[in-house]
Amino acid sequence: MLLILWGVLIQFTIPIDNGDALKNAEADSQRTLYPYVTGTSIVAIKYKDGVLMASDMGGSYGSTLRYKNIERVKAIGKHSLLGASGEISDFQEILRYLDELVLNDNMWDDGNSLGPKEVHNYLTRVMYNRRNKFNPLWNTLVLGGVKNGEIYLGMVSMIGVSFEDNHVATGFGNHLARPILRDEWRADLSFEDGVKLLEKCMRVLLYRDRSAINKLQIAKITEEGVTVSQPYSLKTFWEFQAFHNPTAGAQGSW
Amino acid sequence: MDLNLDAPHSMGTTIVGVTYNGGVVLGADSRTSTGMYVANRASDKITQLTDNVYVCRSGSAADSQVVSDYVRYFLHQHTIQLGQPATVKVSANLIRMLAYNNKNMLQTGLIVGGWDKYEGGKIYGIPLGGTVVEQPFAIGGSGSSYLYGFFDQAWKENMTKEEAEQLVVKAVSLAIARDGASGGVVRTVIINSEGVTRNFYPGDKLQLWHEELEPQNSLLDILNAAGPEPMAM
Numbered sequence: 356m357l358l359i360l361w362g363v364l365i366q367f368t369i370p371i372d373n374g375d376a377l378k379n380a381e382a383d384s385q386r387t388l389y390p391y392v393t394g395t396s397i398v399a400i401k402y403k404d405g406v407l408m409a410s411d412m413g414g415s416y417g418s419t420l421r422y423k424n425i426e427r428v429k430a431i432g433k434h435s436l437l438g439a440s441g442e443i444s445d446f447q448e449i450l451r452y453l454d455e456l457v458l459n460d461n462m463w464d465d466g467n468s469l470g471p472k473e474v475h476n477y478l479t480r481v482m483y484n485r486r487n488k489f490n491p492l493w494n495t496l497v498l499g500g501v502k503n504g505e506i507y508l509g510m511v512s513m514i515g516v517s518f519e520d521n522h523v524a525t526g527f528g529n530h531l532a533r534p535i536l537r538d539e540w541r542a543d544l545s546f547e548d549g550v551k552l553l554e555k556c557m558r559v560l561l562y563r564d565r566s567a568i569n570k571l572q573i574a575k576i577t578e579e580g581v582t583v584s585q586p587y588s589l590k591t592f593w594e595f596q597a598f599h600n601p602t603a604g605a606q607g608s609w
Numbered sequence: 610m611d612l613n614l615d616a617p618h619s620m621g622t623t624i625v626g627v628t629y630n631g632g633v634v635l636g637a638d639s640r641t642s643t644g645m646y647v648a649n650r651a652s653d654k655i656t657q658l659t660d661n662v663y664v665c666r667s668g669s670a671a672d673s674q675v676v677s678d679y680v681r682y683f684l685h686q687h688t689i690q691l692g693q694p695a696t697v698k699v700s701a702n703l704i705r706m707l708a709y710n711n712k713n714m715l716q717t718g719l720i721v722g723g724w725d726k727y728e729g730g731k732i733y734g735i736p737l738g739g740t741v742v743e744q745p746f747a748i749g750g751s752g753s754s755y756l757y758g759f760f761d762q763a764w765k766e767n768m769t770k771e772e773a774e775q776l777v778v779k780a781v782s783l784a785i786a787r788d789g790a791s792g793g794v795v796r797t798v799i800i801n802s803e804g805v806t807r808n809f810y811p812g813d814k815l816q817l818w819h820e821e822l823e824p825q826n827s828l829l830d831i832l833n834a835a836g837p838e839p840m841a842m
């Protein structure tokens with residue numbers, strides 16, 4: 356009876372009738388059309404001892420900043436950090452897949468554990484295969500980690516584009532944060548300098564990304580393990596003369 | 610077909626779920642509309658899943674009913690096999706499973722609330738798409754747009770049962786005042802270790818808001834009550 360119940364649960368997708376599969380190209384296919392609850396940018400950099408990853412804690416629902424306590428960076432196994440932007444329900448599903456992956460990895464009980472490179476590869480396969488079925492997981496994922504001294508940072512998009520780099524960012528971060536990182540990133544960044552650099556990026560995103568909220572977390576992964584900071588807020592600067600008197604030079608302008 | 614990525618569908622109804630020191634209070638309006646017509650002015654949108662877990666339904670009436678029915682069925686079997694009451698988390702996850710796997714077809718936002726012996730009172734919000742978010746309080750439905758600011762200001766931790774219920778009633782009542790898709794009566798359900806209490810607040814039991822007037826039986830009553838006749842003693 357237990358088996359029957361779980362069988363029903365696992366396959367429980369209500370069948371849809373798009374018509375005759377012979378005459379209608381879209382019959383018997385389903386696709387995700389648009390995201391509902393979304394997370395905005397993730398910014399991540401390699402630094403001297405490992406990887407630093409920053410994200411805010413917002414879940415937007417269209418233009419409403421609906422959820423303000425969503426953790427978008429999670430530890431995976433012993434050696435990796437996964438950050439996600441895009442549809443939160445799909446991110447939650449990916450975490451379930453990874454839970455199973457890590458569980459099976461542990462069950463071998465052979466002293467080996469999945470490193471960031473393997474997890475990144477797995478995610479790339481999942482994302483690309485879903486894209487091929489026209490039913491993507493609507494996320495851009497950032498995967499960082501350290502194993503056996505090797506520092507790894509990579510990214511996978513919802514269409515399966517996958518690559519590694521010294522610094523990555525998703526969404527608005529691509530446009531606003533990466534130019535800063537291209538200019539100021541160095542391989543030998545200390546933890547403090549790395550955090551300051553990420554905060555510089557996150558502050559710009561706060562000013563210029565409508566879906567950003569002022570509540571962020573920075574996660575660190577080194578050979579020793581994962582630490583995710585407590586949520587905190589950044590100070591912002593508004594004391595430009597031009598901000599106080601924007602129309603001084605031209606009355607009626609903005 | 611209109612692919613507007615920025616505006617999710619708005620959903621008729623106001624639903625609210627709030628945790629307090631000892632349990633949860635769920636609240637909802639009672640209007641079900643078909644276009645501009647009010648098909649049911651006294652609906653019950655707070656539906657029982659188990660003895661200790663209830664769900665507030667918003668969005669498509671049909672979708673939310675069928676999802677609740679399946680989850681009630683699964684939870685019933687789960688309770689038999691487990692030998693003890695199901696937890697709120699399991700209930701929320703079953704709803705999530707249906708909502709996520711059928712995201713292309715379902716249009717329903719749900720708030721799951723209940724009490725179990727492991728975690729006490731818990732509220733889980735499950736919006737469109739099938740995300741699950743555990744929250745100290747949750748709001749949903751089209752009427753909830755008018756409540757974000759209200760809750761930002763009025764919510765506080767560790768309220769008493771009475772404070773929590775008053776907050777819920779006030780909130781749903783405020784939303785009804787401004788949202789055309791919400792109306793009727795305010796229903797609440799309080800769930801804690803002692804059990805479940807259902808309450809019913811018709812319009813005349815609620816306080817009046819801006820530009821709302823005290824209901825009368827007739828204009829005639831007002832006219833008759835107006836000032837004394839001239840020269841009367």
